[in-house]
Amino acid sequence: MAKAHINPTRMELTRLKKKLATATRGHKLLKDKRDELMRQFLDMVRENKTLREKVEKGINAANKNFVLARSAMPEEILNVALMAPRQEVFLESQRRNVMSVEIPEFEYKTKTPDANDIYPYGFAFTSSDLDDAVKSLQDILPDMLRLAEIEKSCQLMAAEIEKTRRRVNALEHVMIPEMKEKIKFIKMKLDENERSTQIRLMKVKDMMLEQAHHYSEKYHQA
Amino acid sequence: MYKIAVLGDRDSIYGFAALGLDTFPVKNAEEAAKTLKTLDDGQYGVIYITEALQLALEEEIDRYTSEYLPAIIPIPGVSGNTGLGMRNVKKSVERAVGSDIIFNNDN
Numbered sequence: 001m002a003k004a005h006i007n008p009t010r011m012e013l014t015r016l017k018k019k020l021a022t023a024t025r026g027h028k029l030l031k032d033k034r035d036e037l038m039r040q041f042l043d044m045v046r047e048n049k050t051l052r053e054k055v056e057k058g059i060n061a062a063n064k065n066f067v068l069a070r071s072a073m074p075e076e077i078l079n080v081a082l083m084a085p086r087q088e089v090f091l092e093s094q095r096r097n098v099m100s101v102e103i104p105e106f107e108y109k110t111k112t113p114d115a116n117d118i119y120p121y122g123f124a125f126t127s128s129d130l131d132d133a134v135k136s137l138q139d140i141l142p143d144m145l146r147l148a149e150i151e152k153s154c155q156l157m158a159a160e161i162e163k164t165r166r167r168v169n170a171l172e173h174v175m176i177p178e179m180k181e182k183i184k185f186i187k188m189k190l191d192e193n194e195r196s197t198q199i200r201l202m203k204v205k206d207m208m209l210e211q212a213h214h215y216s217e218k219y220h221q222a
Numbered sequence: 223m224y225k226i227a228v229l230g231d232r233d234s235i236y237g238f239a240a241l242g243l244d245t246f247p248v249k250n251a252e253e254a255a256k257t258l259k260t261l262d263d264g265q266y267g268v269i270y271i272t273e274a275l276q277l278a279l280e281e282e283i284d285r286y287t288s289e290y291l292p293a294i295i296p297i298p299g300v301s302g303n304t305g306l307g308m309r310n311v312k313k314s315v316e317r318a319v320g321s322d323i324i325f326n327n328d329n
Contacts (some may be wrong), residue, residue, distance in 0.1 A: 041318050048311050049324060056298050056307060063300045066237050078296040087242035090268040093291065101297045102290060106267065109243065120240055134240045141241055142288040144297070152293035158314035165320075167249075218308065 006182055008189035018188070020179045027171040037099050041157045048150045055073045055147050058140035065133035072127035079131065081121035087111060089141070101160045103153035108145055224291070225272025229254060231237035234272050234299035243270075258282055264294050273306040274298035 006012065070078060088111035096104045110122060210216060228238045232247035239245045246261070248254040254275045259282075261269055269292050276296040278285060283294050296307040308325075315324050 029231070038318065043325075045311065045315055045318075045324055049308070052307055052311060056303050059298050060303060062237060063234070063298070080240050082236055085239050085242050087240070089226055089242040093224055093227060093267050104267070104291060104293065133237060137237050138241055144270070144295075145268070146256075148270075148295045150295045151295055152291075154311065154314050155287045156290070158318040161318040 006185060008186045008193075010190070013183065013186045013190070016179055016183050020176065020183065022177050023171055023179065027168060030164055030171065031166045033099055033113050034168055035162065036080065037101070037157060037161050039162060040098055042067050045154050048147070051147045051150060055140055055143050057135070060064060060145065062133060062136040062140065063137050065129065069127055069129035069133045073086060073125075081087065081126050084120055086120040091145070098153075098157070099160075101157050104149055106145055106149045108142075110188050136171065136188060136205055140194065223230065225265055227261050227266045227269045228271075229257060229261070229269060229271030230275055230297075230299055232257065234301075238270075247273070254312075255279055262286075264291075267294055268292060270297050271295070273298045274296060274299055274301065275303045275308075276306055277304075 062138070088108045092107040092109065094105045094107070096105050119131065121130075123131070186194075228235045228243050228244045228245045229248065230246075231249070235245045235247060246257050248257055248321075258269070258271075258279060260263075269277070271283070271294055273296045285293060286294050296306070296310060298304070298318075312322055312325050316322050
C-alpha cells in the first residue's frame with residue numbers, strides 16, 4: 001500500500017476519519033439499494049420470462065396463420081388488402097421511479113375508438129384465413145406491449161444493479177480497508193512521535209538537572 | 223405520444239401493419255441498420271425487430287439497452303423461433319446477478 005504520501009498529521013487524521021464515516025454510510029445505503037433492486041428485478045424478470053414465452057408462441061401461431069392465408073389467395077390481393085391500415089396504435093409512456101431507476105410504463109391508445117376495428121379491407125376478395133391471422137396477431141398485441149415495457153425495465157434495472165454492485169464492492173473491498181489502513185498508520189506515527197518527544201524531554205531534564213546540581217560529580221566523590 | 227415500429231423482412235412483419243403498427247420491411251442487415259438509425263428520432267417508443275436482424279445488428283442495438291427509450295424488443299420471424307429473445311433475458315439476469323439463476327442453463 002502506498003503509505004509514502006500520507007501526511008501523518010492530526011488534520012489528515014480527522015479528514016480521513018470523516019471520509020471513512022461517509023464511506024461506511026454510503027456503503028450501507030448502496031447495499032440496501034442493491035438488495036431492493038435485486039428483489040424487484042427478480043420478480044420482474046420472472047414475469048418477463050413467462051410473458052416472452054407466451055408472446056413467442058402467439059407470434060409463431062400468427063405467422064402460421066399468415067402463411068395459410070397467403071396460400072389461399074393471390075399475392076396482389078393480399079398486398080392490396082393490407083396496404084392501407086385503418087387502425088393506428090399510439091403509446092403514452094410514463095416514467096416510474098424504482099430505486100432511482102426510471103422505468104417506462106406504457107399505455108396504448110388506438111386511433112379508432114373500437115380497438116377491434118382492425119380489418120383494413122373488405123371481406124369480398126380475401127380469404128377468411130386472413131381474418132383469423134389478423135385476429136390472432138391482434139390478440140397478442142397487449143401482451144407484446146407489456147413485454148416491451150417489462151423487458152426494457154429489466155434491461156435498465158440490470159444495468160443499474162451492475163453499477164450499484166460495483167460501487168458496493170469497491171467501497172467494501174478497496175476504499176474502506178484502505179482508509180482504515182491509513183488511519184492506523186497515522187495513529188501509529190503520531191504515537192511514535194509523542195513517545196520520542198517524551199523521551200527527548202526526559203533526557204533534556206536530566207541534562208539540565210545535571211548542570212544545576214552536578215549530581216554525577218557528587219556521586220563519584222562519595 | 224410514441225408510435226410503434228416493426229423492423230424485419232417483409233414476410234415476417236406485414237401482418238402488423240393491419241394492427242396499426244408502422245412496419246419497415248428491409249431486405250438485409252445494412253438496410254436495417256440504416257433504417258434503425260432513422261427510427262431513433264424520439265418518435266418511436268418501441269421497436270420490434272425480428273430475431274434474425276437482432277443477431278446481425280447486435281452492436282447497434284446494444285447502444286440502446288441503457289437508454290430510457292426506445293425499447294428494442296426481438297420477436298420471432300416467419301422462419302421460426304431461434305431462442306434469441308430468451309437469451310437476451312438471460313443475459314440481463316447474468317448482468318444483474320452475476321450468474322444465471324432463473325433459467326438454470328436450460329437453453
